[in-house]
Amino acid sequence: MRTLSAANPHQFPIKDERDIVPMRQAVRQRARDLGLGLIQQAKIAAAISTVTRALIETNGQAMLHLWTFDSPTRQALEITCILTNTSRIADLSELEHTLHFDEIRVLVDEAMVSLDANEAILTLRMRLNHQG
Amino acid sequence: MPQRILLVEDSRCQALRIQLELARYDLAVEIAHSGDHAHAALRGHLPAAVILDIDLPDTTGYILCRSLKEDPTTAHIPVIMLTHRDAARDALAGLQLGAEDYIPKDSFAEQNLVEALRQIGIL
Numbered sequence: 084m085r086t087l088s089a090a091n092p093h094q095f096p097i098k099d100e101r102d103i104v105p106m107r108q109a110v111r112q113r114a115r116d117l118g119l120g121l122i123q124q125a126k127i128a129a130a131i132s133t134v135t136r137a138l139i140e141t142n143g144q145a146m147l148h149l150w151t152f153d154s155p156t157r158q159a160l161e162i163t164c165i166l167t168n169t170s171r172i173a174d175l176s177e178l179e180h181t182l183h184f185d186e187i188r189v190l191v192d193e194a195m196v197s198l199d200a201n202e203a204i205l206t207l208r209m210r211l212n213h214q215g
Numbered sequence: 216m217p218q219r220i221l222l223v224e225d226s227r228c229q230a231l232r233i234q235l236e237l238a239r240y241d242l243a244v245e246i247a248h249s250g251d252h253a254h255a256a257l258r259g260h261l262p263a264a265v266i267l268d269i270d271l272p273d274t275t276g277y278i279l280c281r282s283l284k285e286d287p288t289t290a291h292i293p294v295i296m297l298t299h300r301d302a303a304r305d306a307l308a309g310l311q312l313g314a315e316d317y318i319p320k321d322s323f324a325e326q327n328l329v330e331a332l333r334q335i336g337i338l
Contacts, residue, residue: 104321107301111327121334122310125317129306132319136302186303 092148092163097135099144106147107132113151114160118211126190127209131162134207137182142166158211159192166203178203217243218337221262223253223279224297225271229320233266233297236325240338250274254282257289263337266328267314269298269305277308284313293335297324 093113095106107128114124131147138145150161172178175198179185182205187194193208220237224230225248234244245262247253250273256262265283269276276296283289296309301319309317316331318324332338 104323107319107321108323108327111323115330121316121331125306125310128319129301129303129317132301133303183303186307189307190303 092150095147095149097139097145097147099139100136103132103135103139106135110149110160110162113149114209117151117153117158117160119160119209123209127160127162127207130187130190130194130207133183134164134187134205138164138166141181142168160209162207164205166205167201169198169201169203172198172203174198217241218263219243219245219260220264220266220332220337221245221247221253221256222266223247223250223271223276224266224268225249226268229268233325233328236329237332240329240332242332242337248272250279253279257283261289261292264293264295264332264335266295266297269296269300269309277312280309280312280314293337295328295331295335297328 093109097106110131111124111128114127145164148163152159175196178198179196184194184196191207192210196203196205220242222230222233222244224246230246234246237244245256247256250271267276267279280294283292283294293315295316295318296314297318297320299320306317315335318327318331
């Protein structure tokens with residue numbers, strides 16, 4: 084089995100809308116390389132486009148990290164993002180609403196966000212063993 | 216004999232671009248510029264796959280996809296949605312109707328379309 088390193092995530096600095104297309108393509112390519120089906124590729128690509136567009140609108144910029152886990156015990160594609168300067172966000176539900184997490188959760192296997200006083204971490208995950 | 220693909224796309228320029236790209240893979244692309252034309256094309260020899268734009272002059276790709284998937288004679292035909300809309304809710308709508316893939320029209324669209332046809336088994 085081909086093993087891809089999860090220790091070296093692909094990083095995508097997002098400054099404006101022009102950064103979305105190459106980032107989305109990289110996500111799709113990694114999903115394909117991992118063996119995710121067409122529908123899963125389409126779902127995670129659509130999810131990350133929507134989240135990234137919302138991040139640009141609300142945060143101005145973002146750094147996305149694309150992780151690939153390909154081991155016998157864990158095969159998944161994971162995208163994480165750390166948001167700083169979150170003091171203007173009232174609570175977790177406001178942040179989830181801003182990032183369209185109601186739609187995102189239908190598209191990916193897991194969509195999580197955690198928020199503390201100064202920063203938030205969001206994670207999207209698609210697993211290989213889940214078709215559809 | 217090349218496999219036949221039905222492309223439902225109202226933009227003649229985009230349709231021609233896709234037709235030329237797929238011709239490189241020995242695929243015969245029949246173009247329908249509206250929903251009516253698509254229905255007419257489907258009454259004859261069934262295509263190996265349908266590529267659907269969402270915004271059409273007389274209907275939407277969603278409606279066309281639903282009718283394809285609800286009709287027992289066409290339900291088996293793979294549908295790929297190729298569209299400017301890349302929001303999560305748009306992709307979800309297409310995939311929930313039974314589309315096999317949902318590809319935004321960006322600079323990688325043709326590459327992704329070829330890859331999707333490969334994964335479906337057309338190429």
